[in-house]
Amino acid sequence: xxxxxxxxxxxxxxxxxxxxxxxxxxxxxxxxxxxxxxxxxxxxxxxxxxxxxxxxxxxxxxxxxxxxxxxxxxxxxxxxxxxxxxxxxxxxxxxxxxxxxxxxxxxxxxxxxxxxxxxxxxxxxxxxxxxxxxxxxxxxxxxxxxxxxxxxxxxxxxxxxxxxxxxxxxxxxxxxxxxxxxxxxxxxxxxxxxxxxxxxx
Numbered sequence: 001x002x003x004x005x006x007x008x009x010x011x012x013x014x015x016x017x018x019x020x021x022x023x024x025x026x027x028x029x030x031x032x033x034x035x036x037x038x039x040x041x042x043x044x045x046x047x048x049x050x051x052x053x054x055x056x057x058x059x060x061x062x063x064x065x066x067x068x069x070x071x072x073x074x075x076x077x078x079x080x081x082x083x084x085x086x087x088x089x090x091x092x093x094x095x096x097x098x099x100x101x102x103x104x105x106x107x108x109x110x111x112x113x114x115x116x117x118x119x120x121x122x123x124x125x126x127x128x129x130x131x132x133x134x135x136x137x138x139x140x141x142x143x144x145x146x147x148x149x150x151x152x153x154x155x156x157x158x159x160x161x162x163x164x165x166x167x168x169x170x171x172x173x174x175x176x177x178x179x180x181x182x183x184x185x186x187x188x189x190x191x192x193x194x195x196x197x198x199x200x201x
Contacts, residue, residue, distance in 0.1 A: 001121035005109040012129040013098040014036035019200040027081060028099050035100035039107040051128065054174055061167035062173070066124050071131040072162065074100035075139070096195075101128055118170045126184065127165045134161055134190030137198070162189060 033119035048069070050062045074097040082093075105125055112120045168183035 001116065001118055002109045002113040005098070005112065005125050006106055009098060009101045009105040009129060010127040012133075013095070013102070016094065016098070016133065019195050027078065028094055030081075030095045031074065031078075031099035032103065037073065038073065038100070039104045041174045042104075043111065044105055058173060059166055062169035063163065065179040066120070067127050067131070067169055070101060070104050071097060071128055071135070075132075075135060079139075090137070090153045094133045094140050097132040097136060098129065099196040101132060104128075119169065123169065123172050123184070125179075127168060127187065129183075130191050131161055131165055131185045133194055134187065136196035139191050140198075145180045157190065161190070 012153075039131075047065045048063065049061045049064045050057060052058045065094060075093055078093050080094040105128070109121070115121075135158050138158050142148050142154045164183055166186055169181055171177075171180035171183060
């Protein structure tokens with residue numbers, strides 16, 4: 001399971017490139033560098049929130065520390081550089097975010113290996129890549145289409161995906177496995193859509 005946490009993000013990155021025919025990500029070097037720095041900082045600072053038990057504290061822990069901060073932080077960083085035109089080439093939020101997550105996943109694989117917890121070592125990496133690819137798809141759609149309906153669909157989807165991901169983690173942790181798999185499937189729907197519509201675009 002530790003190997004899954006270590007290898008899933010890079011495998012998903014190359015799978016996405018193979019399926020949609022994506023070119024090399026602009027800012028890829030910076031994604032790996034900044035992601036490595038962020039992973040080291042997180043290792044020394046520890047969690048931002050307390051895990052708590054099975055209640056709302058655990059959901060907040062999943063929302064902040066496990067699922068969303070690792071994914072949303074690189075997306076915000078890339079958006080900042082995109083606005084400032086800091087990177088050349090075609091915008092690809094997903095590639096930048098996935099490259100950022102590679103060292104993060106490696107660090108988590110090391111720190112979580114002793115726990116041998118399938119939720120942390122398998123489910124959480126799946127949620128990372130689903131959020132990175134899904135949210136990026138909606139951002140890219142708004143940027144490229146400039147249509148009112150793209151924003152009308154994309155903004156609610158972007159807002160709802162992070163709490164859905166945290167809820168998926170929480171349901172698995174609470175041993176509500178069937179609901180967890182349903183939420184996991186729902187979160188991956190934008191990934192499937194992005195593979196279909198962005199293929200060799």
